[in-house]
Amino acid sequence: xxxxNLPPFSDSKAPLRVFDLLKRSHDGLVPTIVQDADTHxxxxxxxxxxxxxxxxxxxxxxxxxxxxxxxxxxxxATSGHTQTVVxxxxxxxxxxLLVRVRQLGGACHMGYRSCFFRTVAAxxxxxxxxxxxxxxxxxxxxxxxxPP
Amino acid sequence: xxxxNLPPFSDSKAPLRVFDLLKRSHDGLVPTIVQDADTHxxxxxxxxxxxxxxxxxxxxxxxxxxxxxxxxxxxxATSGHTQTVVxxxxxxxxxxLLVRVRQLGGACHMGYRSCFFRTVAAxxxxxxxxxxxxxxxxxxxxxxxxPP
Numbered sequence: 001x002x003x004x005n006l007p008p009f010s011d012s013k014a015p016l017r018v019f020d021l022l023k024r025s026h027d028g029l030v031p032t033i034v035q036d037a038d039t040h041x042x043x044x045x046x047x048x049x050x051x052x053x054x055x056x057x058x059x060x061x062x063x064x065x066x067x068x069x070x071x072x073x074x075x076x077a078t079s080g081h082t083q084t085v086v087x088x089x090x091x092x093x094x095x096x097l098l099v100r101v102r103q104l105g106g107a108c109h110m111g112y113r114s115c116f117f118r119t120v121a122a123x124x125x126x127x128x129x130x131x132x133x134x135x136x137x138x139x140x141x142x143x144x145x146x147p148p
Numbered sequence: 149x150x151x152x153n154l155p156p157f158s159d160s161k162a163p164l165r166v167f168d169l170l171k172r173s174h175d176g177l178v179p180t181i182v183q184d185a186d187t188h189x190x191x192x193x194x195x196x197x198x199x200x201x202x203x204x205x206x207x208x209x210x211x212x213x214x215x216x217x218x219x220x221x222x223x224x225a226t227s228g229h230t231q232t233v234v235x236x237x238x239x240x241x242x243x244x245l246l247v248r249v250r251q252l253g254g255a256c257h258m259g260y261r262s263c264f265f266r267t268v269a270a271x272x273x274x275x276x277x278x279x280x281x282x283x284x285x286x287x288x289x290x291x292x293x294x295p296p
Contacts, residue, residue, distance in 0.1 A: 016274040033181050033190055040188030042181055045244040057270050088268040089277075092256050096193040098264045108240050116246045120236040122205050126164040129237075 023095040037086035037100040043107035081105035185234035185248040191255035229253035
């Protein structure tokens with residue numbers, strides 16, 4: 001397949017590598033969307049740096065960069081709600097990643113399958129639209145702040 | 149439904165409003181995921197400011213903030229590939245939006261239905277995985293830079 005007159009993404013003989021293409025923000029991060037590979041539900045949004053992307057690609061488990069903890073974040077390391085990677089995709093501008101995963105438990109630290117459990121009505125009203133799938137206090141230590 | 153022991157998102161009598169809850173970045177923007185409401189495919193990722201969100205909610209057509217043009221961006225205004233809003237969602241931290249839409253044509257300025265038309269293999273190799281759905285040169289003026 002050919003993208004026509006578009007920039008030659010794959011005309012070169014050398015394969016394109018994500019770490020060469022990736023456009024990072026000034027702090028080295030890339031917005032990352034996480035989608036359930038089976039139901040296609042959007043589970044969460046997070047940030048990756050090179051280390052997180054490399055860990056994700058080599059281990060097959062989703063890793064992110066936690067901005068609040070300023071550290072590599074193996075999703076599910078505390079809760080057991082890990083994400084097994086099915087596919088990683090890169091957007092047209094090479095500045096956003098999409099990770100399609102098999103999610104154990106729930107992705108959201110507030111107990112929901114997806115972080116996007118609230119709807120916004122046309123008048124701006126925000127309402128909870130989903131049911132929680134787990135009790136956060138049973139999977140996170142009560143004395144510890146919830147992970148981001 | 150009740151979120152159990154979670155912070156009381158909806159215990160107050162006054163309805164929660166998105167513009168009160170929304171946590172914007174230092175430049176007033178909020179990461180926004182756009183998903184096809186029918187196929188659940190992730191179509192694109194963009195940024196909204198308050199003006200874009202207000203326009204999206206009041207017109208029912210997706211609007212964003214174009215960082216490259218530093219202006220409100222009515223998606224599809226040039227290409228005709230508009231996005232009719234089916235649902236807007238807000239994430240747990242109130243700092244990411246999800247817009248579920250009915251997409252005309254393709255969301256990607258490079259001619260693909262989705263901006264995420266490239267896969268990243270475990271070894272970092274990037275390959276085009278989708279077929280284009282339109283020719284960009286037929287929907288964008290050739291003398292004009294592609295919209296973001």
